[in-house]
Amino acid sequence: MKVLLVFWVAMLAPFSASACPLCHTATGDKVRAAVLGPDFWFNVGVTVLPFAVFLGITALIYYGIPTRELRGDSSARTNPVKEETT
Amino acid sequence: MNRRPLIAAGTIMGIGMGGFVDGILFHQIFQIHNMLSAKIPPMSLVNVETTMVWDGLFHVLTWVMTAIGIAMLWHAGKQQDVPWSGRTFFGAMVAGWGIFNVVEGVIDHHILNLHHVVERLGVSVYDYAFLGAGVLFLVLGWSMMNAGRQDELSGYPAPAHRR
Numbered sequence: 001m002k003v004l005l006v007f008w009v010a011m012l013a014p015f016s017a018s019a020c021p022l023c024h025t026a027t028g029d030k031v032r033a034a035v036l037g038p039d040f041w042f043n044v045g046v047t048v049l050p051f052a053v054f055l056g057i058t059a060l061i062y063y064g065i066p067t068r069e070l071r072g073d074s075s076a077r078t079n080p081v082k083e084e085t086t
Numbered sequence: 087m088n089r090r091p092l093i094a095a096g097t098i099m100g101i102g103m104g105g106f107v108d109g110i111l112f113h114q115i116f117q118i119h120n121m122l123s124a125k126i127p128p129m130s131l132v133n134v135e136t137t138m139v140w141d142g143l144f145h146v147l148t149w150v151m152t153a154i155g156i157a158m159l160w161h162a163g164k165q166q167d168v169p170w171s172g173r174t175f176f177g178a179m180v181a182g183w184g185i186f187n188v189v190e191g192v193i194d195h196h197i198l199n200l201h202h203v204v205e206r207l208g209v210s211v212y213d214y215a216f217l218g219a220g221v222l223f224l225v226l227g228w229s230m231m232n233a234g235r236q237d238e239l240s241g242y243p244a245p246a247h248r249r
Contacts, residue, residue, distance in 0.1 A: 027132060031135040034133070035140075043122060047140060050194060054098065054101045057185060058097055061094040062091065062158075063090075
C-alpha cells in the first residue's frame with residue numbers, strides 16, 4: 001500500500017511542479033502572465049482591503065475612538081456660559 | 087484596570103484564526119471558492135494555479151494578523167494593569183472571528199463580488215449564512231467579554247510572574 005502511495009506521489013509531483021508560477025514551462029509561463037497581468041495591483045488591493053479594515057478596527061479597540069478633546073480641539077470643550085446681566 | 091490591550095489582542099487573533107478557517111476549510115479542503123474565483127473561474131490548470139497564488143496572499147495576510155495578535159498578547163501579558171481574563175480574551179477571539187466574517191463577507195462577497203461561499207451558485211443563501219454566523223459570533227464574543235468584566239472585579243488570579 002505504501003509503495004503504491006509513493007508511486008502515485010512520484011507520478012504526480014513532476015506534473016504539478018511543472019505548472020508552478022516560477023517554473024520555466026509553458027504552463028508556468030501562462031500562470032506567471034496571469035498573475036502579473038494588467039490587473040495585478042487591483043488584485044493585490046482588493047485582497048488587502050479587508051485586512052486594512054481589520055487593522056483599523058483593532059487600532060480603534062486598542063486606542064479607543066478618538067474624540068475631539070483627545071485631538072486637542074479646544075472648541076469641543078463647553079465654554080462657560082456667560083451670565084446675562086440686566 | 088485596562089482591558090483594551092487584551093481585547094485588541096484577542097480580536098486580531100480571532101480575525102486571523104477566522105481567516106485560516108475560511109482559507110483552509112473553504113479554499114483548500116472543500117474547494118468551494120477561492121480568493122478571486124468569481125473573477126478567475128478555476129476551470130483550467132492555469133486558472134487553478136493563478137487563484138492559488140491569490141489564496142496564498144490571503145493566507146500571508148491572515149498569518150500576519152495572527153502574528154500581530156501574538157505580539158499584542160505578549161505585550162498585554164507584561165502590563166500590570168491588564169486583567170488576565172480568559173473570558174475576556176476568548177470572547178474577543180470569538181468576536182474577532184465574527185468581525186472577519188462580517189467585513190470579509192460584505193466587502194468580498196457582496197460589494198466587490200470577488201468570490202462567494204459556494205462559487206458555482208454565485209450570491210446564495212450560504213453568503214447570508216456566512217454573515218449571520220459572523221453576527222452570531224460577535225454577539226457571543228461580546229457577551230463573553232461582558233462576563234469577563236467580573237474577572238477583574240473578583241480578583242481573577244493573575245499569572246504567577248505578575249503577582
